[in-house]
Amino acid sequence: MQKNPVVSNARLFRSPFSKEYWRAALAEFRNLKMLLFAALIVALRIALKSVSIPVAADLRIGVGFFVNAFGSMVYGPVIAIAGAAVSDTLGALLFPSGPYFPLFMITEIAGSLVFALFFYRAEITSLRVILSRFCIDFFVNIVLQTPIMMAYYQIMLGKSYKIFHLPRIIKNLVMFPVESVLLILFLRLLIPPMTQAGQLPKGMNKLAFTRKNIIVLAVLTLIGVAALILYIRTRRKKAKPMNDTRQDILRVLAETYPDAKPELNFSNPYETLVAVMLSAQCTDKQVNKVTPAVFRDFPDVASMAAADADTLYPYVKSCGFKSKSQNIVAACRMIMERYGGAVPSTLEELTSLPGVGRKTANVVMAVAFGKPAIAVDTHVFRVSNRLGLAQADNVLDTEMQLREAIPESDWNHAHHWLIFHGRRVCSARNPKCSICPLTGLCAYYHAQKETPHESNTASL
Numbered sequence: 255m256q257k258n259p260v261v262s263n264a265r266l267f268r269s270p271f272s273k274e275y276w277r278a279a280l281a282e283f284r285n286l287k288m289l290l291f292a293a294l295i296v297a298l299r300i301a302l303k304s305v306s307i308p309v310a311a312d313l314r315i316g317v318g319f320f321v322n323a324f325g326s327m328v329y330g331p332v333i334a335i336a337g338a339a340v341s342d343t344l345g346a347l348l349f350p351s352g353p354y355f356p357l358f359m360i361t362e363i364a365g366s367l368v369f370a371l372f373f374y375r376a377e378i379t380s381l382r383v384i385l386s387r388f389c390i391d392f393f394v395n396i397v398l399q400t401p402i403m404m405a406y407y408q409i410m411l412g413k414s415y416k417i418f419h420l421p422r423i424i425k426n427l428v429m430f431p432v433e434s435v436l437l438i439l440f441l442r443l444l445i446p447p448m449t450q451a452g453q454l455p456k457g458m459n460k461l462a463f464t465r466k467n468i469i470v471l472a473v474l475t476l477i478g479v480a481a482l483i484l485y486i487r488t489r490r491k492k493a494k495p496m497n498d499t500r501q502d503i504l505r506v507l508a509e510t511y512p513d514a515k516p517e518l519n520f521s522n523p524y525e526t527l528v529a530v531m532l533s534a535q536c537t538d539k540q541v542n543k544v545t546p547a548v549f550r551d552f553p554d555v556a557s558m559a560a561a562d563a564d565t566l567y568p569y570v571k572s573c574g575f576k577s578k579s580q581n582i583v584a585a586c587r588m589i590m591e592r593y594g595g596a597v598p599s600t601l602e603e604l605t606s607l608p609g610v611g612r613k614t615a616n617v618v619m620a621v622a623f624g625k626p627a628i629a630v631d632t633h634v635f636r637v638s639n640r641l642g643l644a645q646a647d648n649v650l651d652t653e654m655q656l657r658e659a660i661p662e663s664d665w666n667h668a669h670h671w672l673i674f675h676g677r678r679v680c681s682a683r684n685p686k687c688s689i690c691p692l693t694g695l696c697a698y699y700h701a702q703k704e705t706p707h708e709s710n711t712a713s714l
């Protein structure tokens with residue numbers, strides 16, 4: 255790395271409350287090398303967003319926070335704000351079902367700003383690192399995040415958010431000392447070589463392992479361990495045996511998604527069958543775009559049976575494979591031949607149609623004929639197994655277990671509740687447990703397989 259004498263000899267500031275400080279921070283924005291470095295930090299933050307270090311049971315520390323702190327220390331508050339906004343926007347665009355949550359962009363920006371205000375062109379002491387962590391865990395993760403979550407719950411879920419949520423507060427209490435210690439060690443490791451290489455101003459490193467600093471680290475570690483024990487005890491008390499929770503899970507889902515219904519547009523059994531067949535490996539939104547023209551030009555089973563697959567294909571091309579149009583036409587021909595043009599309503603009859611599997615048949619039975627059925631698609635499979643409503647490794651067993659676990663009167667609703675929850679909160683790669691109303695009841699959450707820290711939606 256080439257030494258940069260301008261950076262090496264740059265002035266350090268005692269606090270960010272001066273014009274010179276902000277002039278220096280603004281000047282970084284005109285420095286091409288600094289912008290390239292910021293782009294690298296943004297890329298790293300996106301790449302490391304889902305990477306975390308397990309601290310204990312269901313506690314994890316997002317690795318992104320180290321990168322965030324380091325970047326903010328080098329390029330200062332102005333680029334830090336822009337970098338956080340860019341990394342969250344890009345991340346959400348690249349990984350729409352990932353851990354990104356639009357409202358958390360505010361906390362992401364706030365966290366980057368806090369790190370920059372504490373570390374940029376400053377003498378970095380243990381106390382400074384500890385204060386920066388405290389500001390993030392207390393002011394950002396609790397004080398700032400609470401009204402954001404209240405707004406989210408009110409607007410999106412029509413529910414009120416629990417302001418005094420003990421596990422969340424204890425979680426941040428646990429994280430504060432643990433993250434402080436790790437951050438001190440991380441910066442202690444990086445600042446000296448960066449200073450030596452002329453990429454940081456001289457005099458920033460005040461993190462030497464003096465007796466005083468070692469005592470500070472030891473005290474913090476002790477506080478962390480005590481808070482950790484308190485946290486684990488709180489979680490244990492909260493966990494209930496799964497058999498007692500099924501009803502609660504269904505109740506919470508019903509309260510959370512009272513308007514859950516099919517998101518496909520159709521008005522009769524024929525349209526239901528066609529729309530559901532088209533929806534395999536395609537979004538409901540896309541299906542809804544193509545079906546108006548399909549239903550206009552092929553209004554019933556007879557007209558679809560009289561068509562050929564090549565005629566139908568251009569209408570439904572955007573929904574995927576050509577085999578879908580072949581199956582739809584073939585299914586309608588069979589309905590004409592065997593059932594006189596009326597879509598059958600039993601599982602056996604429906605699954606005998608070309609391209610109609612158990613899932614499609616169950617959806618048609620439930621929504622077109624109002625018969626009790628549980629269709630297990632990817633969302634239902636994932637969410638029900640995470641929640642512990644089922645414990646199966648295939649869709650058929652999941653369906654059978656859900657039939658046992660859920661009262662028959664709720665089967666049709668449960669299908670939609672689980673789909674809504676899977677789409678909005680419990681996504682495949684990164685379930686948004688931090689905003690999930692089911693954490694206290696979820697087997698997956700309690701099994702501590704994937705439980706992001708409340709603030710891990712951000713790299714804080």
Ligand code: SF4
Nearest residue numbers: 680685687690693696
């Ligand atoms: S707590 Fe997490 S894993 Fe469990 S249902 Fe909610 S989002 Fe899914």
